[in-house]
Amino acid sequence: MAVTLIWRGTVQDSTSPRDVIESRDGWADERRCIDCHEQAESFLRTGHANTLQRASERPSLALLEQWNLLLDETRTKINVINGQPVVSYRDGSIERNISVDWCFGSGAHARTWTGMLSDSQGASDLLELRYTWYHVINGFDVTPGQPAESGRDPLQNLGMQFDGPKALRCFSCHATRVPMQDGNIVLQDVVAGVHCQRCHGPRARHVASNGQEIDSDWEFHDRMDSVRRCGQCHRMPEERETHEIRPGNPDIVRFQPMGLLNSACFKQSEMTCTTCHDPHRSLSEQDSKGLWQCMQCHDPGRPEHTLCSRGERENCLNCHMPKVDMKFPVSFTDHWIRIPDMGGKNP
Ligand code: HEC
Ligand code: HEC
Ligand code: HEC
Ligand code: HEC
Ligand code: HEC
Ligand code: HEC
Ligand code: HEC
Known part of the structure; x- marks a missing residue:
């Protein structure tokens, strides 16, 4: 069976992950990656895994x-x-x-x-x-x-x-492989969790060739390609009505790309999701409290950078990327980086 490439094939017009994860060919055992890649060790502690x-x-x-x-x-x-x-x-x-x-x-x-x-x-x-x-x-x-x-x-x-199709959707964002036979998920062969090959493609040939063979279809082409790979699960702004895409709408905060792509930071730089997130380490292992992320482009030591006009030099996230409570007992980080409404409070 031919492998349909989701990145090249459909990712331009659709952000829905499918095709490749249903195929039964070309996959390596996920446990092999750790033989040659140090990323695999910290990766086991991520939410994805x-x-x-x-x-x-x-x-x-x-x-x-x-x-x-x-x-x-x-x-x-x-x-x-x-x-x-x-x-x-x-x-x-x-x-x-x-x-x-x-x-x-x-x-x-x-x-x-x-x-x-x-x-x-x-x-x-x-x-x-x-x-x-x-x-x-x-x-x-x-x-x-x-x-x-x-x-x-x-x-x-x-x-x-x-129903079946909706169930398949759950697995398509939470699993690496969801082999299908006669329209049904072959449950015992599901590779649970978002593992290496969910983002890097089936790697049997790569492993068999000791890493020499690299499938160029799975390389990252440009920055929107990179963002869309994350957005196929974290959702892209196109998936909502335009009137819903507005700053401060709690319904879109859970879908990080929807806000981020509208931020001045994103529009006026080459930022991607990996500017601030290492997909191979958990959030708690990468000191994600904000300062180093912002310093890449708002560094007081760099005269060409724009600095906080309130003169603030720390706790950037409190005001520019706050946590937002959802209707259920979970909070998410508002990725629409912007000038906050300080509610009339003077600096
Ligand atoms: C036998 C050793 C070996 C194994 C096993 C292995 N790799 Fe690799 N991999 C390599 C080598 C060598 C390179 C090239 C390194 C470089 O670019 O410096 C590489 C490069 C890569 C790259 C970066 C280039 C690209 O293709 O995009 C990725 C991603 C990758 N491997 C993923 C994986 C995954 C996923 C697995 C597990 C299914 C895996 N590798 C298993 C040796 C291996
Ligand atoms: C959620 C998606 C995702 C998963 C899961 C993932 N990676 Fe990656 N990987 C990426 C991205 C994105 C890059 C490019 C990083 C960048 O932009 O600097 C990358 C880069 C790499 C590279 C190239 C060297 C580097 O660090 O830039 C290797 C090797 C690699 N990954 C191996 C792995 C292995 C092994 C696993 C499983 C243990 C894995 N990846 C899981 C998204 C992922
Ligand atoms: C389009 C991709 C996608 C689909 C489809 C999907 N999820 Fe998720 N799910 C995610 C992402 C991304 C997260 C992490 C962020 C979030 O909660 O939105 C997540 C988080 C979760 C969580 C953890 C709670 C949390 O907020 O972090 C649970 C539980 C969950 N999903 C269950 C399901 C179930 C059950 C289904 C099917 C009814 C499903 N998901 C369908 C992408 C998806
Ligand atoms: C196949 C679907 C899928 C893809 C592709 C994907 N994610 Fe996720 N991501 C999830 C799900 C599901 C969760 C919820 C994990 C959990 O249950 O806690 C998640 C959680 C996260 C988290 C928070 C949890 C943690 O500590 O690891 C970050 C950060 C994240 N994703 C970033 C990214 C980035 C950056 C990319 C692109 C390089 C990406 N994701 C690609 C499905 C995906
Ligand atoms: C400017 C830096 C930055 C960029 C760019 C960025 N993030 Fe985040 N992200 C953060 C910070 C900071 C947190 C909160 C970390 C914490 O609580 O430890 C976070 C948290 C998350 C979480 C955990 C759930 C939540 O909302 O709190 C997910 C999932 C996530 N980001 C996905 C993404 C995706 C997908 C992209 C690309 C569209 C992206 N992020 C781009 C800084 C960034
Ligand atoms: C990859 C580079 C980059 C990163 C990382 C980055 N920004 Fe920006 N940011 C920019 C650029 C470019 C602009 C617009 C031009 C300017 O003001 O310099 C901007 C503008 C802003 C603005 C003004 C927004 C508006 O609508 O007027 C704020 C506030 C801001 N950034 C805060 C942050 C915070 C807080 C972080 C860390 C969470 C951060 N930025 C991370 C590049 C970045
Ligand atoms: C107490 C809340 C608060 C904190 C903390 C904070 N900011 Fe701000 N920031 C603001 C407000 C309010 C403005 C708009 C002020 C004004 O009216 O010019 C602003 C403006 C900005 C701007 C736009 C500057 C311009 O000239 O357009 C940038 C960039 C920025 N902040 C970055 C940061 C960074 C980076 C950090 C962390 C080092 C940070 N801020 C910490 C509240 C804060």
Whole structure:
């Protein structure tokens, strides 16, 4: 089967990741990269590497064990049968089980669980459980996007159902490989998490040739190409109506490219996402509190640079890239770098 290249092929007109991750050819074992690349060591601690795991692994399982204690009023119970978590519900007089297969999210913000419904319950639909674990509250609350009140239907009460294509979309942003056969995800072959080859392309030939063979289709061509690679999952401004793209709109803060691409910093420089983020290290390992990032272009030691006209020399993020609380217990960093509205306060 030919490999369809998402970067070259469709990335110009579409930011939706697909094609390549569904193919079964050309992939190396992700564990091989560490033989020759030091990046692989720190990478294992990133959100990318840990954004999807099997629900039966730790720490997912440990959190699910708290579920029954913390959510006793819901009548939704998680049982662990031979190491496999399952939720049960009553269908008339029959007690039915659904196995909880996947845990989405590294836990830096949150974790949400899903299970595949069997054919008798609705083909290969995905069930997204109604409750999500949130880091800041160290507890459970309703999953973003699900109704605040639970319904009467016992199955709907467990969570929301997604059809196959929508389920595939979840995996396409949280996994490296999602092999497909006859329109179904081959679950046991899913490579969970955003690993090296999700960004650098299938590397079997590269590994077999001791790194000599490099597929130029996967090289970074220019800065928009680079930003779009991140934007295929973190979302691009084109994915929203133009009236939604305005500074201060909390609904777009979660999608970092939407703000950043409208900042003067971005428009008037060669900035990309990797100007401030090393994709091979976790945020906490790269001292991301802001100063060094801003100093690259606003350095008091460089006369050609523009400096803060308020005379501030630290804590740049507090005013220019503040954290914004979402409707659910998670906050994101406002990437629309701009002059803040100081609410009439004098300097
Ligand atoms: C046997 C050693 C070896 C293994 C295994 C290996 N690489 Fe490489 N890789 C190399 C060498 C050698 C280079 C060229 C180094 C240079 O440019 O200085 C390279 C370059 C690269 C580059 C930069 C150039 C490019 O192609 O864009 C990337 C990205 C990369 N490798 C990714 C990977 C990934 C992902 C894996 C795991 C699937 C991997 N490599 C496994 C040896 C290896
Ligand atoms: C989220 C996307 C992403 C993932 C995942 C990722 N990389 Fe990269 N990688 C990049 C980007 C972007 C660059 C170019 C860096 C830059 O702009 O300086 C890069 C550059 C590289 C390079 C070239 C040398 C360098 O540091 O500039 C190597 C080698 C490499 N990556 C290896 C790996 C390996 C091995 C893994 C897995 C352990 C990995 N990458 C995972 C995005 C990623
Ligand atoms: C295949 C989809 C995908 C791509 C491509 C991708 N990301 Fe991500 N990124 C994610 C997901 C999913 C998370 C959430 C991780 C978690 O569960 O905490 C994330 C989290 C992050 C985080 C915060 C978590 C951390 O500490 O690592 C940063 C920063 C980030 N991405 C930057 C980038 C940059 C820069 C690029 C492009 C070089 C990029 N991402 C490409 C899916 C992606
Ligand atoms: C277009 C790519 C994309 C799709 C589709 C997608 N996600 Fe994500 N997801 C991300 C990115 C990027 C992040 C990290 C930043 C964020 O929360 O927006 C993330 C974060 C998460 C988190 C961690 C919470 C957080 O805010 O960091 C969970 C849980 C999650 N996604 C579950 C899902 C589920 C379940 C689906 C399918 C219903 C899904 N995602 C579909 C890209 C995607
Ligand atoms: C000017 C520097 C800068 C640039 C450029 C930048 N970021 Fe960030 N980003 C930050 C800072 C600072 C944080 C907050 C870090 C922290 O809390 O430790 C952050 C946090 C994040 C997070 C974690 C969730 C959040 O919003 O707090 C994600 C995901 C992310 N950035 C993605 C991106 C993507 C994708 C791009 C490119 C479109 C990008 N960033 C470009 C500085 C930058
Ligand atoms: C890659 C270079 C680059 C980086 C990194 C960068 N900026 Fe900028 N920034 C610019 C340029 C270029 C301009 C517009 C021309 C000027 O004022 O110098 C600008 C303008 C600004 C403005 C004025 C915005 C407006 O709408 O008038 C603010 C505020 C600002 N930057 C703050 C920051 C902060 C805070 C950081 C760190 C989080 C940062 N910048 C990082 C290049 C950068
Ligand atoms: C207490 C809040 C605050 C902090 C902290 C802060 N700024 Fe500012 N900054 C402002 C305000 C307000 C303005 C607009 C002032 C004015 O009216 O000229 C501004 C203006 C700017 C401008 C635009 C200058 C121009 O001439 O157009 C830049 C660039 C800038 N800040 C960079 C930074 C950097 C870099 C840092 C960290 C070293 C920083 N700021 C820290 C509040 C702050």
